[in-house]
Amino acid sequence: MKFLVIGASGFIGSHLMNELRRSGHEVIGTSSHEGVDGLLKFDLLVDTLTKAIPRRFLELGDPPVIVLAAVQGNMDRCLADPHTSRLINVAKPIALIRHAMSYGAPVLFLSTGHVFDGTLGNRIESEPIKPVNEYARQKLEVEQFLQDEYPNALIARMDKVVGETSRHHHLLTEWWELARDHMPIVCVEGMEISPTSVNDISKGLKLAAERGLRGIFHLAGPDRMTRAELANRFCAIGNVKSPVVEKPLSAFGFLDGRALRSSLNGNKFQDAIGMRFSTANDILQRFFKNSGALPSPTDY
Numbered sequence: 001m002k003f004l005v006i007g008a009s010g011f012i013g014s015h016l017m018n019e020l021r022r023s024g025h026e027v028i029g030t031s032s033h034e035g036v037d038g039l040l041k042f043d044l045l046v047d048t049l050t051k052a053i054p055r056r057f058l059e060l061g062d063p064p065v066i067v068l069a070a071v072q073g074n075m076d077r078c079l080a081d082p083h084t085s086r087l088i089n090v091a092k093p094i095a096l097i098r099h100a101m102s103y104g105a106p107v108l109f110l111s112t113g114h115v116f117d118g119t120l121g122n123r124i125e126s127e128p129i130k131p132v133n134e135y136a137r138q139k140l141e142v143e144q145f146l147q148d149e150y151p152n153a154l155i156a157r158m159d160k161v162v163g164e165t166s167r168h169h170h171l172l173t174e175w176w177e178l179a180r181d182h183m184p185i186v187c188v189e190g191m192e193i194s195p196t197s198v199n200d201i202s203k204g205l206k207l208a209a210e211r212g213l214r215g216i217f218h219l220a221g222p223d224r225m226t227r228a229e230l231a232n233r234f235c236a237i238g239n240v241k242s243p244v245v246e247k248p249l250s251a252f253g254f255l256d257g258r259a260l261r262s263s264l265n266g267n268k269f270q271d272a273i274g275m276r277f278s279t280a281n282d283i284l285q286r287f288f289k290n291s292g293a294l295p296s297p298t299d300y
């Protein structure tokens with residue numbers, strides 16, 4: 001199969017591209033910047049698909065699966081600059097989807113558990129949605145466009161995706177760096193997440209595309225826990241001595257709202273694909289195994 005991964009320099013896009021290539025698929029990945037190794041430059045704000053991507057890749061043989069992994073994912077920036085963030089997160093992706101529709105290309109849209117209101121965790125796909133911030137409203141707008149206009153699409157909602165090494169930027173790497181600098185790990189009180197391995201996400205997305213899965217699915221690890229609970233396990237498994245501190249959401253001074261519970265129930269997807277996602281403990285163990293020397297366990 002052929003895949004066009006828009007946003008292949010990002011955390012999930014880069015892992016997915018590697019997973020697809022390892023399985024023998026033909027993949028073109030993009031970055032918004034010129035000169036990123038192995039990626040074509042495609043800036044959603046200024047470039048057009050037909051100019052940036054070779055025509056033969058788009059038009060010869062079966063059309064590529066278009067993976068929309070590009071995002072302005074900073075929630076406060078989405079509110080502070082709604083014009084630009086809406087272009088990146090809504091208007092340009094919808095234009096791309098319309099283009100994909102014109103030649104029947106399957107679309108894989110990466111979305112978020114923040115489309116729910118955050119009052120309950122463990123959400124299933126059919127529950128009512130009510131985003132509490134601009135970022136999630138933007139993601140929801142594309143979801144709704146797809147549901148109305150292009151059922152030949154897979155909408156993959158995720159919650160807290162983390163890596164299994166310290167080579168990429170993600171939550172565990174942030175904590176790793178805090179521990180190295182002898183700083184406390186400060187968590188939003190009561191914020192409940194589903195920690196999910198980026199390797200499982202990549203494998204799950206690849207299998208879903210290969211099998212032509214369509215509709216809305218939640219891709220989430222089996223555990224639901226507060227950030228502080230995950231941080232305490234991180235410290236225990238990694239022999240990290242940083243204190244874990246909880247503070248109320250209001251103490252963080254965020255510009256926009258946050259869903260307090262964004263955990264997702266991944267059973268529908270895992271049943272459809274026949275794949276089990278890693279537990280939080282397994283992810284943490286692999287993270288410390290793969291990340292080399294631990295920060296020295298001095299007393300803080």
Ligand SMILES: NC(=O)c1ccc[n+]([C@@H]2O[C@H](COP(=O)([O-])OP(=O)(O)OC[C@H]3O[C@@H](n4cnc5c(N)ncnc54)[C@H](OP(=O)(O)O)[C@@H]3O)[C@@H](O)[C@H]2O)c1
Nearest residue numbers: 007009010011012031032043044070071110111158159161
């Ligand atoms: N990470 C998570 O925990 C998580 C959870 C739920 C949902 N998601 C969803 O998963 C998707 C990927 O997230 P991620 O964490 O991998 O994001 P990320 O690491 O921030 O990567 C964002 C990607 O978007 C690209 N991008 C930004 N502005 C662009 C523009 N103007 N034109 C073209 N590309 C642009 C970036 O390219 P350059 O860096 O080259 O500019 C980068 O490749 C997003 O849709 C996000 O909403 C992620």
